[in-house]
């Protein structure tokens with residue numbers, strides 16, 4: 001399974017950042033998370049798993065730095081090409097090409113482990129292995145786990161599934177709560193963050209999906225489908241996205 005994702009994300013790496021270019025509030029998740037990560041100490045070890053081109057962790061790093069929390073950052077990803085893009089943008093984050101199921105760390109050494117839009121890629125039995133591995137490396141008593149994942153049934157996801165003709169497999173809030181509890185990870189905070197993707201024209205929407213391998217048939221058809229999921233304003237087209245955010249801690 002991981003091998004398929006490796007190829008897919010290697011191929012996708014060159015255009016991956018165009019998603020964030022359309023995002024209306026780029027640092028919204030970091031701003032919400034920051035309030036729940038103030039007990040990390042002055043020099044925490046922060047590991048971002050499925051870090052990709054690094055956008056999410058770079059946003060959090062900037063906010064922590066601004067507030068005098070420095071830290072050591074490690075980005076883990078199965079795709080070496082995604083990591084290459086990260087290194088061009090940020091030289092302070094150490095990168096390691098590895099599978100989230102086997103983290104190259106000793107036990108009890110990470111102060112904060114983040115999964116931004118990556119945990120849903122570990123499915124079925126891999127999911128339990130991944131969370132157990134996370135729990136192993138988190139520092140006993142103080143280690144924080146952050147999960148940010150796509151909320152099922154947001155307008156953007158419904159639109160994507162409609163255009164693709166196939167439902168993407170995502171994780172429900174309830175599923176995540178049960179899994180975290182079963183591994184003795186205490187949930188400190190959970191919320192839903194609403195954001196939006198903004199496009200100036202219909203052609204920009206078409207290009208966005210076609211770059212991601214989703215063929216959009218003809219323009220009239222796209223407009224008809226978009227009207228079900230997007231808001232049309234004088235400035236352009238807005239498609240709402242929703243993220244599930246969790247902060248959990250590893251108890252002694």
Ligand SMILES: C[S@@+](CC[C@H](N)C(=O)[O-])C[C@H]1O[C@@H](n2cnc3c(N)ncnc32)[C@H](O)[C@@H]1O
Nearest residue numbers: 005009050051052056077078079099100116118
């Ligand atoms: C949707 S991207 C998210 C990237 C980044 N976290 C962000 O917020 O933009 C998912 C990332 O998870 C990585 N990934 C998929 N399966 C993985 C695995 N088994 N181990 C490590 N990384 C994995 C992919 O290569 C990809 O870079």
